[in-house]
Amino acid sequence: MKLRKLLSTIVSTACAAVMVLSMSSCGHNSSSTADSSKSSSQAQESSSSVGLDENKSFVITLYSEYAPVTCENFEKLVKDGFYDGTVFHRVIENFMAQGGGFDLDGKQKQASTINGEFSANGFSKNTISHKRSVVSMARTTDPNSASSQFFICYSDKDTFLDGNYAAFGMVTKGMEVVDDFLKIERKTGDDGEKSAPITPITILKAEMIGDDSSGHHQAKFYVSF
Incomplete structure (x- = not known):
């Protein structure tokens, strides 16, 4: 797929998808806090995720040192239950999976923009590079239009x-589950790509869990498909 076509796809009708990852922002390990973080994580998970399939879940670690407002907004949406019942509506092989903005009926959910x-928007602190497993905010051509879609x-x-x-x-955990989205048959979407899953990929529940060993906040997503 040519660069121009990819960029056009990203900013198409449904608040286009965009991605960023940086190996420098990937999980850091600190043995001094690992055990307490693990215990906190397990305690929170056990109280709020009973009956959900651990084999269809993944964890997103947030790096607020690179994007503080974005992380704060994402965490608030998770805590508010905003993502529960939304779907991954665009899945493109060798590119990305986009979701967090539409429900099962295809109705767009509204959230505040950030x-x-x-x-390119004058914020030099974010040096994360778009690579595999990185999570980024989708937006339109307006640089300040990101809201909930990621x-x-x-x-x-x-x-x-x-x-x-x-x-x-x-x-940082469960990327194989995100890879499995690609096994779902897809049809041509509004973006002109073979991107729209025929079987819904639904976020059943998103919740904040324990911090990682370096104190980064983490969100756990349970999905069905």
Whole structure:
């Protein structure tokens, strides 16, 4: 797929998808807090995720040092239950999976917009590079139009997006579940790509869990498909 076509696809009708990842922002390990973080995580999970399939879940670690407003907004939406019942409506092989904005009936959910934390918008602090497993905010051509939709990168070759979208996290557990989205049959979507899953990929529940060993906040997503 040519660069121009990819960029056009990203900013298409449904608040286009965009992605950012940086190996420098990937999980850091600190043995001094690992055990307490694990215990906190398990306690929170056991109290709120009973009956959900652990084999269809993934964890997003948030890197607020790179995108503080974006992470704060994402965490608030998770805590408010905004993502529960929304779907991944665009899944493109070797590119990304985008969701968090539409319900099962295809109705778009509304959320407040935030400033785009990326260098092309005057925010130099975000140095995350778009690579596999990175999570970034989708937006329209307006740099400050991101709200709830996010996408997860499938490829290390999406670095042409660097500096143009607000990457803010990374799937640090369960990326194989996100990979399985590609097994779902897809039809041509509004973006002109073979991107629209025929079987809904639904977020059953999203919740904040324990911080990682470096104190980064984490969100866990349970999905069905």
